[in-house]
Amino acid sequence: PNTEEYEAVRETGFQSPLHSPLSTFSIDVDAASYSNLRRFITQGSTPPKDAIRIEEMINYFNYDYPQPKDNTPFSVITELGSAPWNPNHKLLHIGLQGKIIPTADLPPSNLVFLIDVSGSMASPEKLPLLKSSFRLLLDQLRPQDYVSMVVYAGAAGIVLEPTPGNEKTRILEALDRLEAGGSTAGGAGIELAYATAKRYFKKGGNNRVILATDGDFNVGASSNASMEELIEEKRKDGIFLTVLGFGMGNYKDSKMEILADKGNGNYAYIDNITEARKVLVNEFGGTLFTIAKDVKMQVEFNPATVKAYRLVGYENRRLNAEDFKDDQKDAGELGSGHTVTALYEIIPAGVDTDFPIPDDLKYQKKQLKNNGNELLTVKLRYKKPDEDNSRLLSLVVMDEEQASSENFRWSAAVAEFGMLLRKSEFAQQSSFSQVLSLANGAKGKDAEGYRKEFIEMVMKVSERPVTYMNK
Numbered sequence: 417p418n419t420e421e422y423e424a425v426r427e428t429g430f431q432s433p434l435h436s437p438l439s440t441f442s443i444d445v446d447a448a449s450y451s452n453l454r455r456f457i458t459q460g461s462t463p464p465k466d467a468i469r470i471e472e473m474i475n476y477f478n479y480d481y482p483q484p485k486d487n488t489p490f491s492v493i494t495e496l497g498s499a500p501w502n503p504n505h506k507l508l509h510i511g512l513q514g515k516i517i518p519t520a521d522l523p524p525s526n527l528v529f530l531i532d533v534s535g536s537m538a539s540p541e542k543l544p545l546l547k548s549s550f551r552l553l554l555d556q557l558r559p560q561d562y563v564s565m566v567v568y569a570g571a572a573g574i575v576l577e578p579t580p581g582n583e584k585t586r587i588l589e590a591l592d593r594l595e596a597g598g599s600t601a602g603g604a605g606i607e608l609a610y611a612t613a614k615r616y617f618k619k620g621g622n623n624r625v626i627l628a629t630d631g632d633f634n635v636g637a638s639s640n641a642s643m644e645e646l647i648e649e650k651r652k653d654g655i656f657l658t659v660l661g662f663g664m665g666n667y668k669d670s671k672m673e674i675l676a677d678k679g680n681g682n683y684a685y686i687d688n689i690t691e692a693r694k695v696l697v698n699e700f701g702g703t704l705f706t707i708a709k710d711v712k713m714q715v716e717f718n719p720a721t722v723k724a725y726r727l728v729g730y731e732n733r734r735l736n737a738e739d740f741k742d743d744q745k746d747a748g749e750l751g752s753g754h755t756v757t758a759l760y761e762i763i764p765a766g767v768d769t770d771f772p773i774p775d776d777l778k779y780q781k782k783q784l785k786n787n788g789n790e791l792l793t794v795k796l797r798y799k800k801p802d803e804d805n806s807r808l809l810s811l812v813v814m815d816e817e818q819a820s821s822e823n824f825r826w827s828a829a830v831a832e833f834g835m836l837l838r839k840s841e842f843a844q845q846s847s848f849s850q851v852l853s854l855a856n857g858a859k860g861k862d863a864e865g866y867r868k869e870f871i872e873m874v875m876k877v878s879e880r881p882v883t884y885m886n887k
Contacts, residue, residue, distance in 0.1 A: 421667075432774050433722050447475055471730045477827075506762040512756040514751060524561055525622040536600065547591055555697070570599050603633065651746075657675065706801045717762075724763040796809045836885070848878035
């Protein structure tokens with residue numbers, strides 16, 4: 417039986433800047449939704465609606481953004497064009513590019529592999545694929561990087577004390593001995609892994625638990641709420657988290673997402689060895705080394721130029737306006753070399769719309785300051801990984817459209833595909849043929865072939881939409 421679990425995703429409608437001038441959210445570098453979606457489409461089945469998180473689809477791909485120039489850990493670019501699915505609307509593309517730190521210059525690591533060896537992990541796409549994935553990761557490690565291994569099934573135990581990264585034989589022997597069997601005490605495993613990471617904590621280093629599981633915890637602290645509490649407590653020790661999801665049929669996406677979100681972490685879904693290579697080799701620095709934590713974005717819209725706006729995706733990442741300045745409020749992490757992209761669909765002032773937008777208010781002064789041609793202001797807050805106080809960046813976006821870049825067209829194509837799959841009420845004039853024409857014209861260098869694979873996936877769905885689209 418299929419017992420997969422996903423957190424509900426409720427799309428938000430258009431907001432009026434007169435009622436809600438601020439849009440605030442946490443960045444999200446996870447891309448698990450995209451590889452999980454690919455698994456469904458490869459198998460010829462419909463991805464559940466709540467498995468489709470559009471921002472994770474967009475952020476699966478890297479974009480050609482400039483490296484930061486000064487000591488800031490990331491650069492910010494913005495681009496304005498028309499929305500492909502409604503030419504009367506505008507699309508704002510915001511891109512963040514994390515500073516690339518060469519592997520040789522990365523701080524030493526204290527990595528704790530936390531591996532689920534319960535009975536549900538026995539199938540080939542789980543523990544065996546996990547072992548092959550970790551072999552790829554080991555090749556990236558240096559003598560100053562230490563690895564420990566904690567396993568959990570009915571109970572949790574240490575199977576490898578901290579071992580230098582160049583002692584590959586010892587690490588591989590411990591990995592190869594692992595076998596799946598028993599029930600799953602996820603909470604106990606997490607406790608032990610964090611205790612191990614804390615015991616061997618490297619000051620100024622990269623202290624991280626790497627959890628590999630199908631998320632099917634069924635012993636001890638296993639409800640989503642108790643897992644959340646456990647992980648929030650642990651992140652205070654300066655230990656980061658990477659969650660790698662494996663398997664199908666009983667896959668608990670909702671649990672993994674909560675753990676990574678609350679545990680200063682990131683989350684990837686490994687459906688094959690190529691994805692393992694992407695996450696653990698090609699994006700090694702981005703996956704395992706945080707360069708900025710608690711990264712939040714707040715956009716203020718100018719009602720003189722904007723009638724209404726909508727953030728595409730990020731439904732589970734919304735923050736209250738006051739959370740932006742609150743340094744106690746957790747938000748997403750950015751890794752070395754990672755890119756993060758966010759899209760806003762904008763209905764310009766003076767454009768008619770059928771989407772419901774609140775009426776003008778009676779008691780609010782409707783004085784529209786004439787800020788010339790300003791469309792909006794983007795503000796970002798972030799902390800350095802070892803600091804507790806946030807720093808602020810801000811930039812103004814003018815109401816001027818440019819010739820659209822490959823970055824803009826590619827992200828729009830991926831967003832449009834996500835809306836079609838979700839049968840989104842905001843899809844408007846979206847079509848598979850438009851997705852394909854945008855994507856084919858924005859493939860770029862595509863050295864790894866990830867974009868080519870996306871185009872093939874869109875073609876597969878467009879040939880049999882009844883099979884893949886949500887009812």
